[in-house]
Amino acid sequence: MKNLKVAKPILLGMLVLSWLTLPLLGKKEIKRFLPASVLMSVLVALEMRLAKKRRWWWFYVKIHPKLSGGFPFTWGPFxxxxxxxxxxxxxxxVWYLLLNLIVDTFFTYKFVDMMKSLGIGSLVRLKNYQLSLLFFIKSLLLYGFQMIREKRLEGL
Incomplete structure (x- = not known):
């Protein structure tokens, strides 16, 4: 657990800073995109449980003993x-896929290395390309959920 004094504030900062950007998004956009994003975050939280059980990745630091190490990632930046x-x-x-590819690639290949060097967490039984594939699948699901929601709202 190296850099514990640095790791916890980084995790907490990621969580808080993410939420501080919401007013910039606007009330209308939050109302429009929050349901699909929350649904995906719930799926990611379930994925975190599976990942812990199968040791796909491991978090060495938690912001609170009762919260998983992935909590700040799931309910903050994700x-x-x-x-x-x-x-x-x-x-x-196409732009959606391109932007997701850029963000997910940065996270998978740069941010994961940074997390490891800070002692926050690391991949264990999952390779970087496998994590990228998981992100790609989640991005398709998110877009699909939003499409379904938009079509349902059009029908009302």
């Missing part, structure tokens, strides 16, 4: 980032 990505690219599927 949830809020999903809304931002949908805000800028929904309805433009």
């Amino acid at each position: 949830l809020v980032g999903s809304m931002w990505i949908l805000r800028f690219t929904y309805g433009k599927f």
Whole structure:
């Protein structure tokens, strides 16, 4: 657990800073994209449980003893980032995939290394390309959930 004094504030900062960007997104956009983003975050939280059981990755630091190490990622950058990505690219599927590819590649190949060097967490039984594939599948699901929601709202 190296750099514990640095790791916890980084995790907490990621969580808080993500949420602080929400007012910039706007009330209308939050209302529009929050349901699909929350649904995906719930799926990611379930994925975290499976990942812990199968040791796909491991977190060495938690922001609170009762919260998983992945909590700040799931309910911070993933949830809020999903809304931002949908805000800028929904309805433009190619741009959506491209932006997700860029963000997910950065996370998979740069941020994961940074987390490991800070002693926050690391991949164990999962390779970087497998994590990238998981992110790609989640991005398709997020877009699909949003499409279904939009079609249901059109029908009302």
